[in-house]
Amino acid sequence: MLNSVFQMLTVRDREYLRAIFALSGSQKPVGPVLLADKMGVSKECAFQEMRRLDVLGYGEYVLRKGLKLNKLAISIVENDFKKHHFFEKFLQETLGMTHEEACHESSRIDPFVSEYLMQSIYNKTGTLRNGSCGCRMKTPLNPNDLKGCHWINESL
Ligand SMILES: [Zn+2]
Helix, strand or coil: CHHHHHHCCCHHHHHHHHHHHHCCCCCCCECHHHHHHHHCCCHHHHHHHHHHHHHCCCEEEECCCEEEECHHHHHHHHHHHHHHHHHHHHHHHHHCCCHHHHHHHHHHHHHHCCHHHHHHHHHHHCCCCECCCCCECCCCCCHHHHCCCHHHHHCC
16 A cells, blocks of 8 residues: 555655755745755745645645645655665675765665565665765654765755
């Protein structure tokens, strides 16, 4: 059931969820001006996307305040965060790629990696305490933990 929900989200939707999360949208509503600035889009564009995420069931948009992410949205950001770092580490360890190469390849593929493949990668890499960028791999994820993370900074 969760899989069908995930499929409704585009890669772009996921980037927006990530940006809202980085702006502490899991703790308080984030307004369209702030999001537009972070994403480099117009305020109207950010507003439309936030309305869309509300309709799709990823949070509640409150007029004049913004969008606050719900548990489902947070779980998607956490899952994407894990996927990226684990897959990156896997590429470095098994194919001998540099962090930069592994990061680039992981970014292109990670939205499409299945749960089955991810589980196989988890089994291979084992527990990951830190990502290659040094960020702490733990859930629940705190927006402050992501300040130094390349995944959140470079992909937006
Ligand atoms: Zn990376």
